[in-house]
């Protein structure tokens with residue numbers, strides 16, 4: 456999840472047929488949806504269970520998060536980071552990922568990057584001092600509301616910023632990692648984020664930004680299965696139970712009459728090497 460120049464993380468939301476717990480109303484909702492496909496390329500030997508995990512994550516993330524994603528890849532290579540993304544691509548690498556919980560969280564973290572970079576964009580605003588590669592973030596980029604809380608540039612924090620103002624150590628690395636870490640915490644560990652917000656005004660504003668500007672007021676089940684450590688470096692390594700999370704998501708009411716686009720992940724396994 457380190458940030459190469461033109462590539463941060465990616466995002467997705469998939470509906471699939473892998474959820475026997477869905478209700479009839481849920482299927483009715485799905486039938487009314489348009490379908491957008493995202494290609495998921497499998498490179499090398501990947502456990503089928505991990506492919507399914509990516510499909511499941513995508514089935515619960517609202518479609519807007521993956522709106523600009525065209526391509527995803529699942530590979531296994533110890534020399535690559537666990538995930539990378541830009542606005543169009545999400546690359547996931549299972550080599551150093553130890554559980555379906557971790558893969559699900561890394562997938563969400565990368566998709567958050569794609570949403571941040573591809574969907575939440577400025578238009579006619581002025582350039583700020585925060586750069587993504589060679590491109591300045593604009594004042595009317597919706598994410599700037601989050602970034603400007605603690606950042607002067609993409610590497611320099613505001614003089615009054617402290618480590619306690621970030622949801623994790625990694626969130627303190629850059630405004631872009633802060634976006635993805637905060638997004639992932641909101642999605643999987645909602646109660647923990649809320650608790651942090653009670654004791655820190657900046658985190659309270661960051662939480663409100665995620666809730667209102669990113670997740671449209673929707674809160675998710677918190678599948679955390681232990682007390683949180685005080686000092687979290689990486690949100691994707693926090694403990695929770697993915698199966699409990701899926702079950703809780705399956706029991707959420709679905710907005711049957713809301714027209715949305717369903718994202719379908721199409722798995723492609725190349726059978727020969729070029």
Ligand SMILES: [Zn+2]
Nearest residue numbers: 456464632635
């Ligand atoms: Zn990242």
